[in-house]
Structures are given as C-alpha cells and as structure tokens.
Amino acid sequence: MSDPQVTVSGTAPSAAVARLLPGDPRLSFDGIAGWDRSDGAGLPLPLRMPVDRLDTAMSPILCRLARTTAGVRFAVRTDASELELEAELEADPGGSPLDVRVDGVLAHRWTGGPGRHRMAFPLPGTDGGPAEVEVWLPHLSVTRIGAVTLRGHRHLLAARRTGRRLLVHGSSLTHCVFAAGPSETWPALVAAERGWRLRNLGFAGESYLDQAVARTIRDTPADLITLELGINAYIGGAFTARSWGPAVCGFLETIRDGHPHTPVVVLTPLSSPERERAVNSAGLTLETARSLTAEAVRVLQRLGDRALSLVDGLTVAPVADARRLYADGLHPTAEGEHVLADRIGAELARIPQASEAGPGADEGDAAADMNDPSAGPG
Known part of the structure; x- marks a missing residue:
C-alpha cells in the first residue's frame, strides 16, 4: 500500500517550537470518551463513545458513525504565531471541514480529502497574554490525530474546561x-x-x-x-x-x-x-x-x-x-x-441545574484518561 498523501500549507518565523502528541494534557481534548489505537501503524483516533460493545447494535453503519469526530476538539492557551496539525481522514462524501477558533472567533476553516495531511495555520499571537486556540475536528469524518506543533510562543498552557x-x-x-x-x-x-x-x-x-x-x-x-x-x-x-x-x-x-x-x-x-x-x-x-x-x-x-x-x-x-x-x-x-x-x-x-456531580470516575481522572491515547478505546 502506498504512503498516505501529505499536504503542507502555511509558514511561520523561526522561534520557540513545541511538538505535542495527543496524550499531552496541554491539548485539553474534550468531547471524547477515550482513544482507539487498534491500527498500530496509524494515528490515534479520538472516540466520542466506547466502541467495545457497539457490536451489540448489530449495525456496521453505527459502528462507523461512532468513530466520526462530531463535537471532538482540543484547545490550548497560547500566544503562538502558528499551529501545525497532523491528521488522517477517512473518506467522507460530505467533505466535512476542520475549524480553528481563536478566543471563540472562527479564524480558519480547512477542508481536505481522505489521506494524511499536515496543515499549518497562522495565529494572530497576542502581546497581552495567551489566547484560547481551539481546533474542532471534522464532524462527519473519521479523523485520526498526530502531533500538534506550535511555533513562536512564550506561553503554552492547557485550556480551561469549565461550564455545564x-x-x-x-x-x-x-x-x-x-x-x-x-x-x-x-x-x-x-x-x-x-x-x-x-x-x-x-x-x-x-x-x-x-x-x-x-x-x-x-x-x-x-x-x-x-x-x-x-x-x-x-x-x-x-x-x-x-x-x-x-x-x-x-x-x-x-x-x-x-x-x-x-x-x-x-x-x-x-x-x-x-x-x-x-x-x-x-x-x-x-x-x-x-x-x-x-x-x-x-x-x-x-x-x-x-x-x-x-x-x-x-x-x-x-x-x-x-x-x-x-x-x-x-x-x-x-x-x-x-x-x-x-x-x-x-x-x-430554562432547565434548572441539578446538584448531581455525575456518574463514573472522578472528573479529573476521566479527563486525564481521555487525553491519553495509551488508555485504550474506553
């Protein structure tokens, strides 16, 4: 099988460089239950639900859809001048794009076909402190994630994940x-x-x-x-x-x-x-x-x-x-x-909040597991 296609775009000045792998807690992945590394040669796949019991649905279509990355995103707080992302997309007839938002504002929207890509996005940088840079993965595609590289930064911190x-x-x-x-x-x-x-x-x-x-x-x-x-x-x-x-x-x-x-x-x-x-x-x-x-x-x-x-x-x-x-x-x-x-x-x-903290593991432990691809498919 031939090597997957790699695309490269964007440039940045030489400065501080940090290469973060999906397990790095500074990436603050959210919207996921765990990771799938069953394809040993491929990039890790963030999972929005555990897939170990999906066969009970007896639906190959649901099994595939459960691996799409709807609502999956990661974020960092940084003043970097560029973010580069390695990703591998499976075939998606809808051409689902990837979004980059800076402090809640859409800064880039990228659409690519199936294959492995390396995308570089210029960031505005800040003089007064780090901005929140959030990357939303394609919601209709199965999207595997590789390294995230940031350049030209003085600050590189995990995003704050709060709220209901x-x-x-x-x-x-x-x-x-x-x-x-x-x-x-x-x-x-x-x-x-x-x-x-x-x-x-x-x-x-x-x-x-x-x-x-x-x-x-x-x-x-x-x-x-x-x-x-x-x-x-x-x-x-x-x-x-x-x-x-x-x-x-x-x-x-x-x-x-x-x-x-x-x-x-x-x-x-x-x-x-x-x-x-x-x-x-x-x-x-x-x-x-x-x-x-x-x-x-x-x-x-x-x-x-x-x-x-x-x-x-x-x-x-x-x-x-x-x-x-x-x-x-x-x-x-x-x-x-x-x-x-x-x-x-x-x-x-209009729905009132409840006092329930939620079932399952302590939230801090759950967050650590979700950001760690070695934790398995969940």
Whole structure:
C-alpha cells in the first residue's frame, strides 16, 4: 500500500517550537470518551463513545458513525504565531471541514480529502497574554490525530474546561450533516453561547434507541442531557405503535440508572411536511410518532421523574418554517443550524441545574484518561 498523501500549507518565523502528541494534557481534548489505537501503524483516533460493545447494535453503519469526530476538539492557551496539525481522514462524501477558533472567533476553516495531511495555520499571537486556540475536528469524518506543533510562543498552557456539561444524542439532525463546519452545528453553537462543554452523540440515520448508546449516556458525566428522538425510527419503520413508546421509556430509564437527578430533555421530531401524515411501513405517521414520544415522556413524569422535560419539535421547527430552515425537507441548512441553536438553546437555558456531580470516575481522572491515547478505546 502506498504512503498516505501529505499536504503542507502555511509558514511561520523561526522561534520557540513545541511538538505535542495527543496524550499531552496541554491539548485539553474534550468531547471524547477515550482513544482507539487498534491500527498500530496509524494515528490515534479520538472516540466520542466506547466502541467495545457497539457490536451489540448489530449495525456496521453505527459502528462507523461512532468513530466520526462530531463535537471532538482540543484547545490550548497560547500566544503562538502558528499551529501545525497532523491528521488522517477517512473518506467522507460530505467533505466535512476542520475549524480553528481563536478566543471563540472562527479564524480558519480547512477542508481536505481522505489521506494524511499536515496543515499549518497562522495565529494572530497576542502581546497581552495567551489566547484560547481551539481546533474542532471534522464532524462527519473519521479523523485520526498526530502531533500538534506550535511555533513562536512564550506561553503554552492547557485550556480551561469549565461550564455545564451538555450531552446531546439524536439523528442526523443532531449530527448536523449540512452545518457549515463542526463549530457551527446547533449543539456546538448552543454550548459556545452559554460556556457549556459539549459531548455530541448524534448518529446520522442511526438513532434507534440502541442499548449500547443508552449505556454510554448512562455512564458519561453530564449536567444536562438532550435526546432528539423519533425521526430515524419513523423513516426506518423500526417500531410500531405498540413498541415505540415502551422502547422510549426503557431507553430513558437506562439513562436514569446513572443519572438519577440529571435534567434530561426529550426533543420530539422536528417538522417534515411531506412526512407528517404519510404512513410508514410500520403503520405510523410522523405526527403519531411525535405524539407517542411525548406520551412516553409524560408516563415517566407521572411515575415521578421530575427531572425529565419535553420539548415539542414543532415549536422548534414548525411546518410553516420548513422551507426556510431545511435543505431537503428534513435537514437544516447551515443557516438553519443557527436558527435551531437559538430556539433549542432558549429551551435548554430554562432547565434548572441539578446538584448531581455525575456518574463514573472522578472528573479529573476521566479527563486525564481521555487525553491519553495509551488508555485504550474506553
């Protein structure tokens, strides 16, 4: 097999140089559960969920999507004049870009094809102190990471990772297939606006209440959980009127086993005009699927779940707004992502915080493991 293609761009003056590997805590990786180094000759892959039990979903598509790097990013505080990144991308038909943000402002957006790349990005540098430089990996691609090299710096520090931990799960509407870039998906925009930390578990076309996903959410520290449910199950005809509601209840109760007090928000299907009253192969319309999802939430609320909330997808994306919001009658455009961020963000901002610290390991230990590729796939 031939060596992967390497591309190089950008220049920087000779000065201090620091070459950081993915395990370096100064890179402050976030949005990940661990690392995959099963390809011994390749670069380490940041994982947004553990993959050791994914075979239980019996879906090769979900197994691949779980390895895409939606919501995965790293950040440093530095006054460097250049950042260089080694990365290897698998084939991605959408051409998902990579974003570099400096103090929250988009500074660079890079798009490349499959292969190994070396990208160099000039940074503004600062006279008054370090800036936060954050790199968002392509959200639709499987992206392996090599060395991160910084040049021309006096300061090189780990980024501060504070704020409410927001975990989102859903379909392509949460994976955000038409977003302009990984830092402009609605979950990323909501988190950035409020200073929250994002974990994105959106899987385009593969949100089917899989127990492997429920257990991952159960075991992941979070302060607020948002679940966009129903559209994939409706399109795929995967559940009947008899089975969908109980499956939603079971999914939520599995999550509750690890998050007894964490606020959980269920977002019912957004509008899709051509599907609202179209009967699928399991005998459901989208209207019915939405109603059953809402009723499942109300059942658990009646049984005492006071930290469970419901957001009607029609209030976020009404049928009347579909033409303005969607690229294809279902998926939001790049501009639509910003509209959804405003509307969903407003709903989430009203959810009270819980005192629960979150399940699993101590957060400091978890962060150390996530930034260490030798820790394995999680």
